[in-house]
Amino acid sequence: MVRVNLAILVVCTLIVLNQVAHASTKEYLSFEQTVLKSPEQHLNLTNKWKHTGEPADAELFLSALKARALFFAGHIERSKSEFSRYDAELKVQQFTWGAGYWYLYRSFFAIEQGHLDDAKRLVKQARRAFTHLKDSSMLVRVQAMEAIVAIWREEYSEALKSVQAAHAYIMRNDISDVSKLAVLDGLTAYYSTLKYHRKAIEFATQANSLAVQSQNILDGLPIKYNLCMALLRSKLVEKARACYQEMLSSAKQYKLPRYHFWANAGLGKVSLLLNEYENAVRYFEQAKKLEYIAIVNPAHLIVLRNNLAKALSAMEKYPQAQTHLQESLVILDNYQSPLNNRYMRRTLKLKAQVLELQQDYENSIDVLKRYIRLLEENELATKEVLEQEAQSFFEAEQHKLNLALTDEKLKAQAANLAELEKEEQLSRAYIFIAILSCLSIGLFAYLQRKASMVNRNFAYKDPLTELFNRRYFQEHIDKLSQKKQSYTLAMLDLDYFKRINDVSGHDVGDEILIRFSQHLKSHFRGDADVVCRYGGEEFVVVCQFMDVTQLTQRLSLLQTVLKEQLSHESEAVTFSAGVASSAEHPKDKIIKVVDELMYRSKRLGRDKISS
Structure with missing residues (x-):
């Protein structure tokens, strides 16, 4: 009787704890909505906020939310300090909701710092936490963030897997607007980076409309920036100019130096496309005045200097252009990132062009040679990655085949069947064998089809060059x-x-x-x-x-x-x-x-x- 009462007590306790966990999660998300709508009013959050969750968990959630609001407002150092408060404590894995939220948005800050290895590690921690809690809505945000990290690391196949899985989920399920925005933003970033501009504009427009509809200012302005950039990359110049002007108005309204920077940098790019070089230089220099209080990502600092060098070079101000390019090269020397090769190539190519315009052909050739070496390194690295992926896929398929068809497994199943005495158990065993047979047939058919596809590829390939014919x-x-x-x-x-x-x-x-x-x-x-x-x-x-x-x-x-x-x-x-x-x-x-x-x-x- 005592054991029965104890079991009932344990079950009741678990039910109560589960209800409290759900209640606190809803409170967290409700409070997040409030902050997203008016981030400028929540730059000094404290743990006095009333909630039903664990104090330590709520403190982690509030700290991450406050750091997001500070970063949005351009208080970079304060945001960094807020995140740093828990760096040491969270080195030990935690599976609470607040810890998952902290890891997720700390990974975003790591991207902005250019620390891409840290970003990948942190988003993995977020995935573990929300997987443990079975929180599908937050796991969708994690997938979107994984895609962003992979894009920055130039791991495009991984990015596509993550963002497609997240998109499929939000299409099938009723989910919060904040999570939908994260996925649409990830889709925009993926298609924009790979130059599928129509798709990028489609998803950016959806995200922008959803942000306006839900009055989400904190996520809305970064989404607006991605829409402007997609329009610019599509050469829809006037639409891009209007978009950046709207961003500039919002930045002035909410006193946001970070978006003053983006708006000016964007308007400078528009002017550069229109050959309005004096306007371009003016916008870029205004952006440069704001960068040290609003921008921490080395990639953004490099792009700004390179664009400024393009405009100055077009105005035949070659020494000034070279000064900005030299600044880019100094930043690149300290930028440890998979993207370093790409930005170094762009900078060197631009430097060679400016030297050629100065008729300094000898140095121009030297810089071009360095540029070509980087091209070769990039080609070799890409080839190695593809070879590794192909080898891993082959080994995984071989492993699956061995597991499915091994004789020992089939003998073990036959022995288990002999030991089953009850009719119900035998029925289950027969069902299992039928399923296994279907899987084996399916696997065989799959391998046959792959062999057929290989033969078909031979018919489409030129044997000498291995190009399509x-x-x-x-x-x-x-x-x-x-x-x-x-x-x-x-x-x-x-x-x-x-x-x-x-x-x-x-x-x-x-x-x-x-x-x-x-x-x-x-x-x-x-x-x-x-x-x-x-x-x-x-x-x-x-x-x-x-x-x-x-x-x-x-x-x-x-x-x-x-x-x-x-x-x-x-x-x-x-x-x-x-x-x-x-x-x-x-x-x-x-x-x-x-x-x-x-x-x-x-x-x-x-x-x-x-x-």
Whole structure:
């Protein structure tokens, strides 16, 4: 009787504790909504707030919420100090709701500091806490933050997995507006970074409307910034200008130096696109005055200086431009991040261009050589990551197959069946065997289908260069045309290639084709661009979400790299190209158009691009 009473007491206690936990979580989220609507009024939160949760848990939640409000208002050092209060205590894993919330938004602050390894570690801690608590709504926010961290770390496949899983969840479930905003913001960041501008604008617009509707000021202005940036990257210049002007008005209304910085930096980029260089310099310099009180991310400081250097260079103020580029290089020396290579490449390329305009050709060439070395390092690193992912996938599939089909497992199951005496147990065992059989058949079918896909790939690949072949190219543009999706097409032909084959033999010619193919493929995006060998020394590139000007610029960069890296008997290997858009030419004519443009490049003296 005593044992029964004790069991009842334990169950009742657990029920009460569960109800208290749910009550405190609702209180936390309700109070969060209040702060999000008026962050400027909650910069001095204390633990006097009334709640039903554990005091220590509530203190962690309040500390993170206060740090968010301070960061939003541009009080960077105070925000850092607020987060630092609990750094030591939380090194030991905690599974409370307040700890999960603290980890989640501390990871965001780590991104802003440029500490991407810390950000990844912290968001993992947040995932553990909310997984332990089975809080799906907060796990969606975690997935969105994981995507943001992965984007900054250039781990795009991981980013896509996280943000797609989060988006699928919010589409199927009723969830808070704050969590929805986090997911839409993550989608915007992903598509904007990978230059899918239409998608980025679509999600940014949804997020902005939702922020306005829910009166969420704290999340709303960062979302507004992402919308402005997506519009600018899409070359919707006037819309971007209006967007940044709205942000500037909000920044003045709420006295927010952080968004004064973003608005001025954005308006400077707009002016730069419109060749209004004096306005651009004025906006960039206003932003620079605010950076040390509002911005901590090294990447943002580098971009601002590089843009300022572009504007000054266009005004022929080369020494001043070089000063800002040198500042970027100093920041980069202390920026330990996977993005360092990307920002270093951009800075060096810009520096080489400014030196060339100054007619300092010797130093310009030295800087370009350093830039090309970084390009090669980036290509090698990308290749290693892909190889590791492929190897891991293969090993995982092998492991699953071994588990499913091992003889010992099947023998053990047969022995267990012999020991089952009751009819109900036998039925369950038969059901289990049926499920296992179905899984085995399904796995076999899956492996067969993968083998079939491999064979199909062989039919679409050029065996020498490993690029897609003419058959794949034709089917690809047929599909794009059927879906009424626009694209830009380039046709390239190696100059004097027949002479190389005649003089040096086909083995040397084949080696030139292979190396050229590698360079060509590395200059285009594997997820949105298709590179094919059309036949002989002719190649084609099909690009979605890239216009004629952008594709021409990409090919011009390839010409520059080839002159440094690919030669035959001391002469650079060059190509002539033609570029056209399906928006201007129907499918049955575009190939003929680019072919004629390519031959125009030949007639103009080769090593040219015509569009």
